[in-house]
Amino acid sequence: MLQSKSFVKKTKQGRIQKVVRExxxxxxxxxxxxxxxxxxxxxxxxxxxxxxxxxxxxxxxxxxxxxxxxxxxxxxxxxxxxxxxxxxxxxxxxxxxxxxxxxxxxxxxxxxxxxxxxxxxxxxxxxxxxxxxxxxxxxxxxxxxxxxxxxxxxxxxxxxxxxxxxxxxxxxxxxxxxxxxxxxxxxxxxxDLVVVPTSGDVTMEDAEDHRPSKKKVIYNEHKPMSEVTSGLRCGIYHQGKLRVNRYNPFEAYVGSESIGDEIVIHGRSNMNRAFDGDIVAVELLPQDQWHESKSFIADDDEEEEDVHLAPNSADDAPRNTSSTQSTVGSSAPSVSSRPIGRVVGIIKRNWNSYCGSLEPMPMPAGSRGVAHALFVSKDRRIPKIRIQTRQLENLVNKRIIVAVDSWDVLSRYPSGHYVRTIGDIGDKETETEVVLIENDINTRPFSTQVLACLPPLPWTLSLEDLSNPNRQDLRHVRVFSVDPPGCRDIDDALHCTLLPNGNFEVGVHIADVTNFVHPGTPLDEEAAQRGTSVYLVGQRIDMLPKPLTEDVCSLRADVERLAFSVIWEMTPDADIISTRYTKSVIKSCAAMSYVEAQARMDDSRLVDPLTVDLRNLNSLAKIMRQRRCERGALTLASAEVKFEIDSETHDPLDIGMYQIREANQMIEEFMLAANISVAEKILKYFPLCSLLRRHPSPTKEMLEPLLRTASSVGLNLDVSSSKALAESLDNAKSNDPYFNKLIRILATRCMTQAVYFCSGDLTFSEYYHYGLAASLYTHFTSPIRRYADVVVHRLLAAALDIAKLPPIFQDGPQLTGIADNLNYRHRNAQMASRASVELHTLIYFRTRPTDTEARIVKVKANGFIVFVPKFGIEGPIYLTPRGDKGGDWVVDEVHQRVTKPGTNISYAVLQTVRIHMEVVEPQPHRPKLQLTLI
Amino acid sequence: MEYVNPLTGFRVDGRRPNEMRQLKGEVGVVARADGSALFEMGNTRVIAAVYGPREIQNRGQQVNSNEALVRCEYRMAEFSTGDRRRKPKGDRRSTEISLVIRQTMEASILTHLMPRSQIDIFVQVLQADGGTRSACINAATLALADAGIPMRDIVTSCSAGYLCSTPLLDLNYIEDSAGGPDVTVGILTKMDKVTLLQMDAKLPMDTFENVMELAIEGCKAIATYIREVLLENTKRLECQRG
CATH class of the missing domain: 3.40.50.1010 (5'-nuclease)
Incomplete structure (x- = not known):
């Protein structure tokens, strides 16, 4: 073993220090x-x-x-x-x-x-x-x-x-x-996988394309990093993450802390080659250029133009859409209050691989050679990407993945390279895979190391489990579960017994997943990485391997299962007298669906013990719900839809709103109560390393669109607190039955997402869950499908002294890392389910053009965005033909109304309109759902 | 930060998790002292000088007249770290380490053989790169042996930490400032007794045992080296005598 010393000089807080390291x-x-x-x-x-x-x-x-x-x-x-x-x-x-x-x-x-x-x-x-x-x-x-x-x-x-x-x-x-x-x-x-170098590293083989005379600089050169940092320091430039408008890829926002407001960036040339998600440095434009441009819904095909595949040709200049937008349409361009800027440098790139397809193009004559093609990402916020391929004929009409390599000032589009093919466009499996890839969801089968961690199958209750002093035998108790129809991963069950003193013993029994998933095993690591199960239409991507998900952990009827139970003694007025936590063995007597449970409760002829239990629980739940609402919990709404799927073709047969029954609310109420009880317990024992869930209160700015919409229809919402908001939402009534729900849906959209966090990272006042009006909340009740619950199970077991706390909880940053990953996965899972619903909607309407009612939710200069309550779809409707920049229509921001001058045709927000929905294919293999006004 | 590279398994300075830094020991470096030694663990370099046994200078300090009084003074040279230190002595940390060293050395010195006398141990850190406490104890042991003070056994000390889910032996400055647990162990090697055990962080029991086990291994390796140094020194003295 030889030793040498390296000498490094290092600056630290501005001071020069000599560091000697071995x-x-x-x-x-x-x-x-x-x-x-x-x-x-x-x-x-x-x-x-x-x-x-x-x-x-x-x-x-x-x-x-x-x-x-x-x-x-x-x-x-x-x-x-x-x-x-x-x-x-x-x-x-x-x-x-x-x-x-x-x-x-x-x-x-x-x-x-x-x-x-x-x-x-x-x-x-x-x-x-x-x-x-x-x-x-x-x-x-x-x-x-x-x-x-x-x-x-x-x-x-x-x-x-x-x-x-x-x-x-x-x-x-x-x-x-x-x-x-x-x-x-x-x-x-x-x-095709080889990235063609753009700089002068290697002489390009396609030198014949080199037409220096025609080269024209399209974008401004990015400022050197040193200039950017000094500019940021003295406040000329502003740093922030660039977010591109989903509806209009030519408009982007940069949330800047130094200004405290969002900087708007119009047009590709001002965006200066920045992608969505890049950290950029922005320079503000002079104030006289801060025109309030009309917010447009950019059509999918707006970007449609002649495709020039030879790179760097002069006619590749981006048309400055923002300048035309800002002058046309409003007679006197008002100076807007929102700052407008342009990107001068990119601090950190967010380049990824993207799913999409090649732009349709005529097949070049010699199909064997290198062809240039333009790739259109499915994500509209991403510009087209130029790629080179030698297998063009195999790639047209396929969904492919492309990675971005560079974006030269001379080139209108970034250049990238082909990564792999997913499948045919429009094919359900392909499109589902695209959804999964776009949301970074791991669909690979579980590895052998992971499967090796499973208990020997078939699993049965062993004597060892029964003789465990920490595990209470509750098999004699009448436990039952209520879940959506067809649910295979049952992670919660309930019981309710009348005690001699007139009180009720209510138990919530949760699948004891941590009995099978031990910390530090490959199974645990895989589950932590996946974070959550993902539910798509007609498909489920499990967090845990199938035997655990559907059998060993699932609290199915008539089998003995291990559970983690929270048992309360409650008075008939739903006051909790005592709370007890224990590991247990249960034997569920019935696994009902919501419909079944509801039918039992409603059928007054039934007086069997199970039905009585259900009714008792329901009356308790109603009181708890009432109390929760009084505290200021919000009843929010979302447009969840349900598909009926053909068992043969797996195509959607029918589509409708998901109906919420009393039985759903009953189960929800007890799950909330269990989660809150557990959160209190674990926080008491582990004030620094508990995993909790919080819902930040929305800021004034976030509620702004809701308030504007509400005031335009003459509704005054009080948003000073969640309680005030809840009350004013309850009072938001009109003769229109759907009006209240619509307002609730809009309110939900203004909220931030609830997030997991580690209790040591924040102060107690920040733990608050706004939506539930609970000072503490966590997730305990679905460990089969959420990893957060697995973590909480371990914390609770350690708090009860049943198990030792795994060492990972000692490591603050690692715990924060877990919480961040869970938030990321949770968000992606939600996005994927939503995308999957959209995909199936498209498939459904492909053969069934429909006329239906829709509600306007947002007004734009050339149209508006409507929401179709019956199908939970949202989409744009154009008032003007494509290409026309909406000169005929005038938007009234205050009243959220768009009017055609000289006529009395006008459309206001929340108004009901009849629309026609149809799937059209403007280009072969590119179907899209089109909404038109009737 | 990754303190153990997951792909190569090496630490930031190229050691494996269970490897110590290079050791170097030299006795008789201060001519006026009764015993002295220089001890290096990698870039940590410490000098120790021992005076005594001699008559007690301040009788007020004497606790038990049947035993020798052991005094220890630890200080860091102003130039020992990258930044120049302002207070080399008398701060809380120095006082604590002085105490720790004194107690550790007291456990091995046969104090009852030298009643009414005192032994002064001065340790000075010349260059600090993590693990100064251990290096000081090792240097003091060498110096005490050089001074010919009767001892039960050789005390050696070594630290071990726990970073990136791996027990690491002999932390250097970068690893030390990572904020993870740092276990310093001092043992009487032949008697297999622990005289010093310090940790200022939390560790689960089973991991702690592994980390401590590693530190003890380190102490034993240092003891072997110290014996070699002393043996060589004795041989040299023998030669000089003729």
Missing amino acids: HYLRDDVYCGFVPCSACDAAAERKLDAAAAAILVVDTNVVLHQIDLLENPAIEDVVLLSVVLDEVKNKNLAVFNRIKALCTNKARRFYVFANEQHRDTYVKDMVGESSNDRNDRAIRVAACWYQSHLGESTKVLLITNDRDNKRKAIEEGLNAETVESYVRSLAQPGLL
């Missing part, structure tokens, strides 16, 4: 080549003896060609630790992907710690930049490999850096560019 060099870092005899026999080996060449890749190859590396055709790659460190510093997402490759046992990717190896460590040279030093380190390591493995094995350095390649060849190494290497593999499909 750096140990070692001789026990091995090459990982299977037949190597020089290295320690016990060392891990991954590089195959039969490999044609051992590949050593440089940092930029990993950063840009990660899609290629993930392809199974690329194997026997050595990743140097210097490369990994650089990748990690530059792009964490890519680093995580390469890390997954290195840890994947099926792939032959070997990590070589060159910085720790005695022979491959390189000292910094005076005057050498860190880039040059790292390049040198890579070459030295490649050299070492070549001499270590001998002449019989070829070591190939893959680099796109011309200089590096030249030096490597001078030093007697084999070096190639990515493109030439992939060409040598003779797999044409693979070439």
Whole structure:
């Protein structure tokens, strides 16, 4: 073991400090080549003896060609630790992907710690930049490999850096560019994955496209980073995350903390190549240019234009839609109060891979060559992406994934590369997969390691479980469950017994998932990563493997199951006298659906014990609900729809609103009560590391659209507190039966989402759950489908001294990380269900053009957005033909009304209109639902 | 931050989790002292000087006239860290470490053999890079042995921490300032007795046992090295005598 010291100078809070760190060099870092005899026999080996060449890749190859590396055709790659460190510093997402490759046992990717190896460590040279030093380190390591493995094995350095390649060849190494290497593999499909370098690293092969005279700068150059940071510091620029308008991709907002308001950005040229989600630096435009432009609904096809596939041609300029928008339509452009700006620099890119399809185009004559195509993302906020492909005929009319590589000032669209094909456009399976991919939902089958953690099947109650002193035998109690019809993952059950003193014993029994999912196991890690089960129309993506979800944990009828119970003693007035928590064994006597339970309660002839229990519970629930509403809990509404699915074709047969019955509300009430009781218990024992759920109070600005809509119809809403809002929502009545629900739906949309958090991160007053008007709340009742509940189960078990608290709870940042992941997964799961509903709506209306009633929810200059209560659909309706910028119509912001001057035709918000819904295909394979006014 | 690289398994300075920094010990570095030693653990460098046994200077301090009085003074040199320290001595931390070292050394010195006398141990940190407490105890042991003060056994000390779900031996400054648990153990190696155990964080019992086990392993390795140094020193003295 040799030792050397590296000297680093480092500034810390502006001060210059010399930091000396030790750096140990070692001789026990091995090459990982299977037949190597020089290295320690016990060392891990991954590089195959039969490999044609051992590949050593440089940092930029990993950063840009990660899609290629993930392809199974690329194997026997050595990743140097210097490369990994650089990748990690530059792009964490890519680093995580390469890390997954290195840890994947099926792939032959070997990590070589060159910085720790005695022979491959390189000292910094005076005057050498860190880039040059790292390049040198890579070459030295490649050299070492070549001499270590001998002449019989070829070591190939893959680099796109011309200089590096030249030096490597001078030093007697084999070096190639990515493109030439992939060409040598003779797999044409693979070439599509190669990112074509845009900078002058390598001479472009398509040099004939190079027409320098025609090159024209379309976008402004981004300001250098140093200028951006100094500009931010002195307040010329403002930093924030760019969010593109969903309805109009030419408009974006940057929420800036320094201004405290949103900066509006109009047009692609002002957005200056920024993507949705990028962290950008924005410069404000002079105040006289702050025109209040009309808010338009941009049509899908607005961007439709002649496609110029040759890159960098002059006519590629983005038309400045904002300037036309701002002058036409309003006779005197009023100076708006909202600041308007333009992007001057991008601080952090949010580039991803996107799902979409190629823009229809005539097939080029020679179909074998390289074709340029424009890719249209399904997400409308993403601009078109230019890609190169050699397999155009295979890609048209397919859903494909494309990754973005760069966006040059000379090019109107960003350029990217093809990643993979999902399937045919319009196909239900393909589109569902698109939904899942877009929301980052893991649908892979559970790995063997995960499945190995399952208990032996078929599982039955063992004597061990029964003899456990912490587990109470409640099999004699009449427990039953009420769930949606067809529910297989039953995670809650109830009981209600009349006590001799006239009180009720009410128990909520939750599936004891933590009895099977132990902390730190692969099963637990997988569940933590998935975070939640995802419910799509006619499909469920489980968080836990199927045997657990549907059998072992599910509290099905007439089988003995393990449960975690919360048992209250309640007076007939629903006052809780005592609360008890215990692990238990139960045997459910009935698994009912909501409809069944409701029917039993309503049928006055039935007086069997089960029905009596249900009625008792229901009367208690009503009192609890009443009390909760008095405290100020909001009854919000959302437009949930239900499909009837054909069992053969899995196509939707019927569509309707999800009906909420008393039975639903009864179950909900007890689940809320259980969650609140558990939250109190765990917070008492673990004030710093409990996982709770909070719902932040909405700010004035967030409720602004609701208030404006309400006042336009003469309704005054009091939003000073949740109680006031609840009351004024209750009073919002008119002769229109749907009016109240509509207002509630609009109110729901103004709220933020409730989020999980770790109790140590916030102060007690921030724990408040606004919607439920509860000072404490958590999730305890659905551990089969939510990981948060699993965490809470562990906390509760530790609070009861049944189990030890897993060490992860000691680690604050890690716990916060779990909470953040759960929030992310939860949000994505919701988005995916919504998208799935939309998809099925489209399929449903494909064969059934319908006339129906709709309500206007938002008014725009060239139309309005309507909501169809019957189907829960929202969509735009255009008043003016496409292309016309709505000159005929005048918007009245105050009254939320759009009028045609000279006539008395006007449309106001919340007004009912008759519409026609039909699926149209303006272009083949691109169906969309179109709403038109009748 | 990753203190253990998940792909290579190396720590930030290239060690494996169960590896110690390079040790270096030298005795007789201060000519005027009765015993002295220099001890290095990587970049942590400590000098210790022992005076005594000698007559008690201030009788007021004497607690028990049948035993020798052990005094210890720990201080950090102004230049020992990157920033220049303003108060090298007398702050809470120095006082605490002085006390810790004194108590640890007292446990091994056969104080009843030297009644009415006092032993002064001065330790000075020349260069700090984490684990100064351990390095001071090791240096003091060497210096006491050099001074020929009778001891029950050699006391050695080593720290271990727990970062990235891995027990790490002998934390350096970067790892020390990560905020994780830091267990400092001092043991009488041959007698297998613990004389010092400090931790200022929470750790679950089973993990704590693993971490402490690792620290004890470290102490034993240091003891072996210290014996070597002393043996070599004795051999050298033997040669000088002829």
